[in-house]
Amino acid sequence: MNFQESITIRMLYSAEELTAVKDLESLIWADEDPVPVNHSVAVVKNGGMVIGAFSGARLIGFQYSFPGFDGTNVYLCSHSMGIDPDFRKMGIGEKLKLAQREEALKMGYRRIEWTYDPLETVNGYLNLSKLGGVCTKYIENCYGEMPDILNAGLPSDRFLVEWNIAEETSRLRSESMVIHEIPHLIDVEEDVEGLPVAKNVYLNYEEKANFLYVPVPNQFQMIKSKNLEVALEWRLKTREVFTHYLSKGWAVTSVKKSDHPTLHHYVLTRNFHNGVKEN
Structure with missing residues (x-):
């Protein structure tokens, strides 16, 4: 099985999974102030989503979105997407965005x-x-x-x-x-x-x-x-x-x-x- 076939993309919900996202966010941006886990947990329970990309059990990428409103229409605000530096230039970002599109359509976003x-x-x-x-x-x-x-x-x-x-x-x-x-x-x-x-x-x-x-x-x-x-x-x-x-x-x-x-x-x-x- 080649590397591309071993990548899995799925929605994330649990505090444990979202803690891994916070840790990956800190790694990517060397940022001491990533999105708090309690905030991302609330987002996925209220119309938002966090999607993870995995190589085996290792989280190597994520996409984080929450609902937006422009005064007339609701849309999905895609706030951040990050890929582990060891796994870049492998098409993972595109996989995450296409999964985001699929899940957003299921939720009613256009x-x-x-x-x-x-x-x-x-x-x-x-x-x-x-x-x-x-x-x-x-x-x-x-x-x-x-x-x-x-x-x-x-x-x-x-x-x-x-x-x-x-x-x-x-x-x-x-x-x-x-x-x-x-x-x-x-x-x-x-x-x-x-x-x-x-x-x-x-x-x-x-x-x-x-x-x-x-x-x-x-x-x-x-x-x-x-x-x-x-x-x-x-x-x-x-x-x-x-x-x-x-x-x-x-x-x-x-x-x-x-x-x-x-x-x-x-x-x-x-x-x-x-x-x-x-x-």
Whole structure:
């Protein structure tokens, strides 16, 4: 039996299981303040869910969600998902999200929302290109200052993702686009260490194209560890671009992987509504 076949995904309910989730959360984020077990127990009893991924008896990943309400509709708020560092890049995050979709539909939910750092392109590719989520809102410094190892030192800007789980919305359509034929909204140069540096931004393409590309680094944590100033410039330049175009009705619909050694590209789509591009 290979490794992928040995992974099991299931809902978690007991205080013992949820204590293991708290311990894994502390490991992943080096965080001294994970979600308390008594809180997660209450969540799973009141419309939320915690899903675990196991290798044998070992918990190697989790997904944690609770109910949300926007004043009109109830939705599922997907608060956090984490994978043990020893088991990353094995598709476990996608397995957890698909299980979340299945369980949420059983519970009557039609929409799932969550936030993620737009400069974490692995998450972006899963959230937008593979699952079919859409981002129409950029939140500046969403969680304030965060001291954990992945977020410390930079504003906690986030994309808000909406996932319409009542429809099959996976979209890999951007793979057919040719990079040089689409306008790019940030100029990128390399510094003396070979790191990509964000330079000029372009905010004048509202009526000139149906698709736009936003280049972003494909290894943001590496950039952050080597040069925090370069990382901050990426945060501020991408913030400027995304807040501008999303305020004009554009949506972030996918991540275009590239052969470039340091960059991927977000795809902005004009007149995008409910998963369908309107002409």
